[in-house]
Amino acid sequence: MIQVAINGYGTIGKRVADAVRQQPDMDVLGVAKTRPNFEAETALEKDFALYAAIEERADQFAEAGLEIAGPVEDLVDEADIVVDATPSGIGAQNKSMYEAHDTPALYQGGEDADLVDTSFNARSNFDDATGADHVRVVSCNTTGLSRVIAPLREEYGVEKVRATLVRRGGDPGQTDRGPINDILPNPVTIPSHHGPDVETIFADLDIDTLGMKVPATLMHMHSLNVTLEAEPDAAEVRELLADESRLFIIPERMAIDGSGKLKEYAMDVGRPRADIWENCIWEESISTVEDDLYLFQGIHQESDVVPENVDAIRAVLGEADAAESIERTNETMGIGL
Amino acid sequence: MIQVAINGYGTIGKRVADAVRQQPDMDVLGVAKTRPNFEAETALEKDFALYAAIEERADQFAEAGLEIAGPVEDLVDEADIVVDATPSGIGAQNKSMYEAHDTPALYQGGEDADLVDTSFNARSNFDDATGADHVRVVSCNTTGLSRVIAPLREEYGVEKVRATLVRRGGDPGQTDRGPINDILPNPVTIPSHHGPDVETIFADLDIDTLGMKVPATLMHMHSLNVTLEAEPDAAEVRELLADESRLFIIPERMAIDGSGKLKEYAMDVGRPRADIWENCIWEESISTVEDDLYLFQGIHQESDVVPENVDAIRAVLGEADAAESIERTNETMGIGL
Incomplete structure (x- = not known):
């Protein structure tokens, strides 16, 4: 059994903990948190061993009546691998600790690409992570783009990708985020960081991305254009994408018009935390104009990287190949809407 | 003096009435409204003669203590031209009335292109409207796209335009519109109507557009990509666009990050109704990657077509050429941020 430490138990960490616990080949050794x-x-309550991510704050947990198993260093030391799910930039600060304990580490997409040996998307470059000490699971948006680009590259070749990412201003619980009633070019300069980030997965890809922020919290929305090296008709592309296990092609008959109904659907089918691990691509949006492919996809910023973290654990430790790992993760988590 | 009738005194009609009144060569003969x-x-209060757009409802105005000058047909009959600023689809119903009175008419962008002799954007195809009986001033978004495309076509040639239009869900006063906290592909199918609509201005243009709706009311936001037939650097394109009188290149030094600050700026400089008649293009967003140009522009949905309506009046009646009319309209309205 792979003993997994999870450092950071917020939006991503708590989801990764639940997903790891579901895996037949993994145990959650413990989770670390900075404050009660x-x-x-x-x-x-879920019987995760709770560690103090900052030792000096351990007494805060005691005051709150929460039992601490020890400092995070103990957890890291005992683990086969650590999933760092701390806020952007903290992962970089933690790297030396992981190295000191000789524990391989996964970081999240908020960290810089040059912090790690390789960036990771299960569908696109699983094998690059094998044996690596430091691996970055790319962000929700980069994950969402990579999952679509990979099959298109393999099947048709990709000349150029242009994407506008209309991003939710914050997660539902982030009460300090904006905007209210505004549409912000964000960043105003082009490209946004997403294009170069996707190039950490596909080194030779030509991609330009533009980012915005809007007053929504549920999901991101991508307006995607891929100029292909072939001219398939839309039906053919729909079939190709429908074959991908982590792409949910929203059937037109479902009458799902946006993120709200997508999340409602996820709740109705009993998804934990209403998570949507799959890219959600509107079936009728998949269109081709000569060699230009267009589509809309919704990306659940809180959860689409969760199965990727699970797969990255196996990739780093060489415990399965891409197909085996993805299938095992999908099956245990119930991925595949 | 050109005697102008304005049928419909809502978001667009009231603004056109004010702008027409400012023109040295035009009078507002009267405005028509369906209900008090x-x-x-x-x-x-502004001393516009008020006509009843629906004769049977004239008594509603009397009951509200509002004096009616007569039925809209009287207004149309006496006018040299009528600006139809009624809601989408009503203009089409009014066409036969305008024809019966032999009064040339302008319609708004919500009407079908095939209702009219020509669609109109002052910068792009002013002369097409001369002598026409029925002219459609294209919508706010199509106006915004046309104003940018025209100089790019003239200077560099345009191979293809791809635009994602992130649209405000409704105007500030439209309390029945959504979404709240959602990002909707809208329409889900591609292209949105905007691409074909721009082609009513530039018949031979290759353009694909994607539309969304978000919980914002202030302005639309365009993520624009234009593949040019040349490879100018960004500075050159910025200069080209800065020379256009109805394009406001937002200087980076102003620290305007979105629609909210743009409207605040419009209020600070004393714009009536905080209107922004110009496209608002973020200076630092104007970028080129080989032959691909990118930029973000904000479009004030309630007002950018107002100067276009004024120019269309002169175009139809042959009272000025494009340069004269645009200059006169700009000067009287104070266009040119």
Whole structure:
């Protein structure tokens, strides 16, 4: 059994913990958190061993009546691998600790690409992570783009990708985020960081991305254009994408018009936390004009990287190949809408 | 003096009425409205002659204490030209009335292109409207796209335009519109109507557009990609666009990050109704990657077509050429941020 430490038990960490626990070949050794809050309480209720991410704050947990198993260094030391799910930039600060304990580490997409040996998307470059000490699971948006680009490259070749990412201003619980009633070019300069980030997965890809922020919290929305090296008709592309296990082609008959109904659907089918691990591509949006492919996809910023983290664990430790790992993760988590 | 009738005194009609009144060569003969409300009251306070757009409802105005000059047919009959600023589809119903009175008519962008002799954008195809009986001033978004495309075509040639239009869900006063906290592909199918609509201005243009709706009311936002037939550097394109009188290149030094600050700026400089008649293009967003040009522009949906309506009046009646009319309209309205 792979003993997994999870450092950071917020939006991503708590989801990765649940997903890892579901895996037949993995155990959650423990989770680490910087301060007591509702998530720390829930971690204990779920019988996760709770570690203090900052040793000096351990007494805060005691004051809150939460039992701490020890400092995060103990957890890292005992683990086969650590999933760092701390906020952007903290992962970089933690790297030396992981190295000191000789524990391979996964980081999240908020960290710089040059912090790690390789960036990772299960569908696109699983094998690059094998044996690596430091691997970055790319961000929700980069994951969403990579999952679509990989099969298109393999099947048709990709001349150029142009994408406008209309991003939710913040997650539902992020009460300090904006905008209210505005549409912000964000960043105003072009390209946004997403294009170069996708190039950490596909080194030779030509991609320009533009980012915006809007007053929504549920999901991101991508307006995607891929100029292909072939001119398939739309039906053919729909079939190709429908074959991908982590792409949910929203059937037109479902009458799902946006993120709200997507999340409602996820709740109706019993998804934990209403998570949508798949890219959600509107079936009728998949269109071709000569060699230009267009589509809209919704990306659930809180959860689409969760199965990628699970797969990255196996990739780093060489415990399965891409197809085996993806299938095992999908099956245990219930991926495939 | 050109005697102008304005049928419909809502978002567009009331703005066109004010702009026409400012013109040295035009008079507002009267404005017509279907029912009494705050706008009807304001029309009378501004000394516009108020006509009943639906004769049977004239007594509603009397009951509200608002004096009616007569039925809209009287207004249309006496006018040299009528600006139809009624809601989408009503203009088509009014066409036979305008024909019966032999009064040339301007329609708004919500009407079908095949209702009219020509669609109109002052910068792009002014002369096409001369002598026409029925002319459609294209919508706010199509106007915004046309104003940018025209100089690019002239200077560099345009191979292809791809645009994602992130549209405000409704105007600030439209309390029945959505979405709340959602990002909707809208329409889900591609292209949105905007691409074909721009082709009513530039018949031979290759353009694909994608539309969305978001919870914002202030302005639309365009993520624009134009593949040029040349490879100018960004600075050159910025200069070209800065020379256009209805394009406001937002200087980076102003630190305007979105629609909210743009409207705030419009209020600070004393714009009536905080209107922004110009396209608002973020200076630092104007970027080129080989032959691909990218930029973000904000489009004020309530007002950018107003100067276009004024110019269309002169175009139809042959009272000025494009350069003269645009200059006169700009000067009287104070266009040119």
